[in-house]
Amino acid sequence: MKKTVLLTGASKGIGYALFKLFIENGYNVIGTSRTETKLSSTDNSAEHIRLDLADMESIKKFEKFIIDSEIKIDILVNNAAIGPDLNTSLPDENSFRQTFDTNVTGTVFFTESMLNHLNENGKIINISSKMGSIAVCQKNDSVAYRMSKTALNMYSKILTNRLLGKQSIATIHPGWVKTELTENNINAPLSKEESAKNIFEFIQSDYKTGIYWDAPEKIEIEW
Template identity: 40%
Template sequence: MSNSIKNVLVTGASNGIGLGLTKKLLNEGAAVIAITRSGEIADFSHPNLTIIKGDISDEESIKIAAEAVKNLGIKLDCLVNNAGVGLDLGDEIPTAALMNATFATNTTGTVLFTEAFLDFVQEGGQIVFLSTAMALLRNLAPNAPAYRMSKAAINIYAVMLSQRLAAKNINVTPLHPGWVQTRMGGDTAPVTLDQSVDGIYKAITENTQTGKFWNIELNGVEEF
């Protein structure tokens, strides 16, 4: 791991990519703050792991989690916005319920969480958003309307944020983690959890292009 990557915060760290990435970062020598809804990670602990309860879809919960991180008195080298939902992946017709629930986490919650934690990211640090290539215009299809639109909005926010934070040399990266063998992706997905985590880790440690879309399947950036 780069010597500059010492303190990392990962949202949605209780399972799937979030948990896999947390373990990878810890194994590489980083200290990790894991945000989970329950405030715990089942059957896992590590001396360099701090677990904080937080639900990014709840504004009050975000404030409480931010205060807990503030009390730790550290600066983050990297903030990884991993938490997200895919509630309508098999649907074509948008509904109010699924649109509202999806955007509450994938867009509104992710944006508000990031804004609440910006002061903890040190100059020269980075912010990563797990997005999806499904949200790129050239890849659009009729299915998963709420999921695709919510992630497209995060891509836009990431580029806007990269412009805002350019003077602080904070790198902002929306990222496609692949179609991964997780609870959301399913057992038949073509990318294993380890492959996805390794690709995200590569982006964290090697990418220097702020505001660009990183695709782990390409091992680099691609156009929006």
């Protein structure tokens, strides 16, 4: 039987590349984002549902869709995030609130609302960043973005403890990837397809729950 993947941030960047890869590999894929995800005529095992993680009503509406459609999820990939203060040096209140609304509050409450719909032995993949590691941080930029990923990492740890023996959790750094996350990302060494392939291969592998994984380097990251 086909496995079902639920993926946030499927409209562009790494999420869109992952969306295509899961379809190509025979999964049923539900992609979500605020704007449409491009679906080709051959993508008949995929659909796009609108979801704004910064809006609790949107999260509730999405859960109703999952309940009404009796969907059971095998893999939840929390990929959507924003980084309005990336490459800036001081915290700015607006971008701080926006970042936390999407990357932390939205991602946590969305995940909580999906837990009842996740199959036994299901997987939760949190796309974080090495920028969220306290252990390796030697810089002082991107305050909100870094802190939001550190908070996501802690949520991964808490979920790992809560779901032990049932579902597994992995926290992934996708590498520095050419996407629209910031203007500076044009200089990134990895294409979104390369990054998605690394993440996809990791998800298929026999990893231990609770891992914080550098997908391109294929090594664990210190928290």
